[in-house]
Amino acid sequence: EPEVTQTPSHQVTQMGQEVILRCVPISNHLYFYWYRQILGQKVEFLVSFYNNEISEKSEIFDDQFSVERPDGSNFTLKIRSTKLEDSAMYFCASRERSGGSPLHFGNGTRLTVT
Amino acid sequence: GDSVTQMEGPVTLSEEAFLTINCTYTATGYPSLFWYVQYPGEGLQLLLKATKADDKGSNKGFEATYRKETTSFHLEKGSVQVSDSAVYFCALSDPGNAGKSTFGDGTTLTVKP
Numbered sequence A: 001e002p003e004v005t006q007t008p009s010h011q012v013t014q015m016g017q018e019v020i021l022r023c024v025p026i027s028n029h030l031y032f033y034w035y036r037q038i039l040g041q042k043v044e045f046l047v048s049f050y051n052n053e054i055s056e057k058s059e060i061f062d063d064q065f066s067v068e069r070p071d072g073s074n075f076t077l078k079i080r081s082t083k084l085e086d087s088a089m090y091f092c093a094s095r096e097r098s099g100g101s102p103l104h105f106g107n108g109t110r111l112t113v114t
Numbered sequence B: 001g002d003s004v005t006q007m008e009g010p011v012t013l014s015e016e017a018f019l020t021i022n023c024t025y026t027a028t029g030y031p032s033l034f035w036y037v038q039y040p041g042e043g044l045q046l047l048l049k050a051t052k053a054d055d056k057g058s059n060k061g062f063e064a065t066y067r068k069e070t071t072s073f074h075l076e077k078g079s080v081q082v083s084d085s086a087v088y089f090c091a092l093s094d095p096g097n098a099g100k101s102t103f104g105d106g107t108t109l110t111v112k113p
Helices: none
Strands: A005-008 A010-013 A019-025 A031-037 A043-050 A052-059 A066-067 A075-079 A088-095 A109-113 B004-005 B011-014 B017-022 B023-026 B031-036 B044-050 B056-059 B062-065 B075-077 B087-092 B101-103 B107-112
Touching: A005 A088, A010 A019, A010 B107, A019 A088, A019 A109, A019 B075, A043 A066, A043 B031, A043 B101, A075 A088, A075 B056, A088 B004, B011 B017, B017 B107, B023 B031, B023 B087, B031 B056, B075 B107
Parallel strands: A010 A109, B011 B107
Antiparallel strands: A005 A019, A019 A075, A031 A043, A031 A088, A043 A052, A066 A075, A088 A109, B004 B023, B017 B075, B031 B044, B031 B087, B044 B056, B056 B062, B062 B075, B087 B101, B087 B107
């Protein structure tokens, strides 16, 4: 079964540094998302992406965050200047179409900011 | 805005016990409802879904019925196994909102032999 793949699985960075988290969604999916999870519990929406542009973003997704789909397969999340509170598990997800189809999640990137 | 309220955990049960995890939602429009499961060290996986009122989603012995009148989607299983130990998330997806999904806070289930 096709799956969403994320790299790296774990990223350690120093405060103020830039990080890029990478994702390869399922190939025939049209909608792409980034979520984050802190302490293994609450799953927080960051951003949705459709038709090569951001559809919606949360309050968390401020000017330090950006997303790109540079080549039709990869979907990246960039954090320009990381803060300690950005430490979390970041999940990429995709879905075939809007609404009733389920999200397919990658296994996540654990970001640790020191 | 949309929201999902999930029964607080953690929940600890003995093997073969009956499981209920309550979930209620608030949404504009007519959302689709989902239960996802997360095993340690992994991403979330779809467990079951229902896309309209009175639909029952089922998978691996788990069931949930979309109750529009009570805005609920409670998860049930008649006889849990140790392998069911995981974190369970209730979620909704609003068709009119770029398909964004809103998640409950998650309920950690531990099943003891």
